[in-house]
Amino acid sequence: MNRPESVPRSSADDRALVLAARGGDAGAFEEVLNRHQERVLRVIYSILKDPMDTEEVAQDVFLTVFAKIDTFRGEASFTTWIHRIAVNAALMARRRERPGVTVSLEETMPAFYENGHIAVDVADWSDQANDPALRAEASAVIQQAVDALDDKYRTVFLLRDVEGFSLEETATILELGVPAVKSRLHRARLYLRRALAEYFERRAEPPARKAQEG
């Protein structure tokens, strides 16, 4: 489900609003922030997870937008432009101790025979994923898995699946080709699937074995 915009707006409108805001127009300023602030902040916050860092980066991003609006031509989408600035700024500010998980297809895809047929059984816990009683735990598993992912998969996932940008918009924001976006998106989804599979399959283990594991 995408996050819809209620009224179609052109990038030329955004450009005009930003120029007016820069000139001190309070109404234009409010409108620019109403349109973009929440989503931009959420994207930055998803990457940085720290409110203070987010505040600092967000301020820089909007100042950059206001300062550089003259270089924005209005042919490309204003929304992808501002989000590109935001993602780049957030990624630069991110101080990661270790690199995130690189998703291996070997670990996240099932085994296949040489003829391409699947060689294993696959448990179907998709109904349980919607079970309200398990929701809190499953969500925690997901959150942890998303946080563990390397930025190159995580940002694609955040932009496409969480924020609802199209593949093309995501590609523009991240300055990647669409095939690269699809590949990283697929790997992110595989990784999350595996994290949940481990969780649900552990839950399904018979109690005796769980007790032995202590």
Place this chain on the structure above:
Amino acid sequence: MDMETCKEVLDALTEYLEGDLSDLERQQFERHMEGCVPCDAFFSTYRASRDLARQTLRLEEVPIELQVRVRRFLQQRLGIAS
């Protein structure tokens, strides 16, 4: 794109969800799913994981004070009367 084997079909999960398969490929994909229990299970759980992640992460809210502070900062910098 060939959609005969399990491997080909599972490699195309994101293409399918993004609507990037041709009509023929999509039909082949769906037909394979109808006839292959493990692939169907993998697909269902793949999609359920994405959906749960989407819901979980969309609940993340930026603290409202943060939005207010950013707004005030910018107003000040731009010399906009509040």
